[in-house]
Amino acid sequence: MLDKDFEQLEKKFKPMIFHVMKRLNIYQNKQEFYQIGCIALWEAALRFDKNKGKFSSFAYSYIAGRMKTELTKQGLQKNNHDLVKEIVDYEEAYLEDFSVLYSRSIIENLSPLLTNNQLKWLKGYCLYGKAPNEIAKEESTSIAAVKAWRRDALKKLRSKQIKEIIK
Structure with a gap:
């Protein structure tokens, strides 16, 4: 044709x-x-x-x-x-849940070193990704206070051998 x-x-x-x-x-x-x-x-x-x-x-x-x-x-x-896409979404959710569980176990191992307020900052920041202003709002305190919790918690954690605590 x-x-x-x-x-x-x-x-x-x-x-x-x-x-x-x-x-x-x-x-x-x-x-x-x-x-x-x-x-x-x-x-x-x-x-x-x-x-x-x-x-x-x-x-x-x-x-x-x-x-x-x-x-x-x-x-x-x-x-x-x-x-x-559904399988990938499921795997991402599973891995995210696993990382949260792993982070919680590490935080539980660190809890004897920290005060309750320092622990509130650590959990809010590490587990939920919250900023100091969000934590302050939830705890009905000032942002400066939450930043002080953070500063003191980091100072304590740096002074200890964190690697030994996590094991």
Whole structure:
């Protein structure tokens, strides 16, 4: 089939391609599906046997079949992508929970060295990532007081061999 012949064929069957797209509720990637329809039309023209019926019926079923195949393929890819994302999210949550548990056990080992207020700062900062102003608001105290807890806690922890305490 010559390019010129196909251009005429495309003009003639363009409404059919759009009809199939509408019938299959294709509302995204319209240009991509139009191209799939054109390729299917080309292949239908190459494979058509005059003895087996009308070309328009053959072309319609060929175009619809190719578009349905592509829709199925894209649906499977989306499902696989969603499944992988769900697994990754689960693993991240698990690792985050594990790190929190690990951090809690370390903090429990450090607790005899610190005062209650210093321990409040350490837990708030290390376990929950809170800033001094957030801790101060929760404990109904000033930001300066929380910063003092932090300063004194760090001084105590630096003076001790933390590596020995953690073991």
